[in-house]
Amino acid sequence: MTSVRERIRAIVAGNVDYEAGLDALTVTPSAEVDPELTAAKDEAFGRLWRGGWQPAELHRVVVRRGRPHHADLVTDAVAAHLRQFPQATVDGRWLAQADTLGARVWWTADATYVAELAARRRLDRVAVLDLLLGLLTVLAALPRIEVLVPPSGSAVAPTDLAGAAGSPRIDARLLDRVRALLAKAESTTFPAEAEAYTAKAQELVTRHSLDEALLAARGGDATPVVPHARRVGVDHPHEKEKATLLDAVARANRCHTVSSPELAFSTVFGFDSDIDAVDLIYTSLLVQAHRAMAQAEPAGGKAGRSRLRAFRQSFLVAFTVRIEQRLAGAARLALAQATGGGDGNGGTRPADLLPVLASRDEQIRETIRQVFPHTVRVRASRVESREGWESGRQAADRATLPTDTERGR
Structure with a gap:
């Protein structure tokens, strides 16, 4: 039997018809779908953060390739990512971009993120699942890019990162x-x-x-x-x-x-x-x-x-x-x-x-x-x-x- 996670991956990869896959998730109990969908979102963003993407860059390209509400989901993902690390271990450029985007954790728990997102955006269940699946499809198409700032959680930048330290900014x-x-x-x-x-x-x-x-x-x-x-x-x-x-x-x-x-x-x-x-x-x-x-x-x-x-x-x-x-x-x-x-x-x-x-x-x-x-x-x-x-x-x-x-x- 196909698990919810496998079904989500198949939809995003285009291995099953998108509408049929969306319908299948819609009739599956939310208690099974929502945690898996949130985890798939976090994993997709985690891959891109580790792959060199910074908040402003990812926000820009998702705005360009996705739908209007997708930009807000990027901001949410930035806030969720930062929550995992002490601020002192996150590069200042990353923090500055997150601040510019207004990233903050507004939802009460990851397990209820999908339901709270639907309420916040006044979307029915089909629409919110479609929104998240569409975002995952956009993210899956993005490649790794050059790492220009140290990854979050690194107190000191790796020495092989260009410009990681020692370059003063204008006062x-x-x-x-x-x-x-x-x-x-x-x-x-x-x-x-x-x-x-x-x-x-x-x-x-x-x-x-x-x-x-x-x-x-x-x-x-x-x-x-x-x-x-x-x-x-x-x-x-x-x-x-x-x-x-x-x-x-x-x-x-x-x-x-x-x-x-x-x-x-x-x-x-x-x-x-x-x-x-x-x-x-x-x-x-x-x-x-x-x-x-x-x-x-x-x-x-x-x-x-x-x-x-x-x-x-x-x-x-x-x-x-x-x-x-x-x-x-x-x-x-x-x-x-x-x-x-x-x-x-x-x-x-x-x-x-x-x-x-x-x-x-x-x-x-x-x-x-x-x-x-x-x-x-x-x-x-x-x-x-x-x-x-x-x-x-x-x-x-x-x-x-x-x-x-x-x-x-």
Whole structure:
């Protein structure tokens, strides 16, 4: 006789008809089904947590592939997972993502989770079983990914995990100031005012990054500084173009990216403070790009969705190409200014900084080779709308870049 657990596995694996399997579980006593279904859910999430997935990443991909309520079940699974470990043995990045999702145990017991979920979501029994089976199907299709943070329960990160320890972050108070400045830059309608805000933000970030690099090279920090990797969500539509924009921002900030479009993220490799800057600047530029695109895009009419889709894709390609040019030029100028003041009065000499930056870049590349031993280059996006291309370049010229401060603006 087939057990409830075996029946659940067969449904998720597609070995039996989904509707027939759901009907069979529905007529089976809840006292037999619910504990097994909850255990199957916990096992599926446990496999993914051990397989490298972090809360925000799994939440994002389930939102993309699943149904609306599935996202809430991911949050529940995060809370259930954290309940097993003392907080001191869970990586801070894991805890921060759980906090952002609002993960908390709201149900009274695992044995009653299915029934309480049905009551909480106002679902009948068939609907709640369908919801959980659908989630298990989504989870079963997800692969193991690169482990970037130590698993929960580990007081100390394993030494073979990239960036597990020793990479300082931007000071929390400084980060709050940078975020506030970029928020003002995104909301103001006055370009000069936006440039002033972003200029100040980049000034703060750049000063911290260069100081950190020199301090680490001179042995001023007792903890060795190592490269780190962080996955940044790249949402649809136009994931390829957005990933290219992220890569342009990353390279301008001495980082590198590896895109995983099927999983809705790119992995950014670099030192933590630089990755923080990449995350902030990329997010800010996306806001500016979408706002400008909405203002410039053509009306509906006969062309319809096809024309609009081509316009938006071409807009983002052109925006990225022009932003990359501006960022590259600003980065060269910033480096020249940083190494041009070595006069013996506290300035930084090229001999101090350039070898440090070269060494850090090689460390980052070696980390990429360890985490992704096999990568392939992808072809650039085609431009199918001249109107979108021209609008995108114009928007990029108007976009406020934090690196504009090094141009003396």
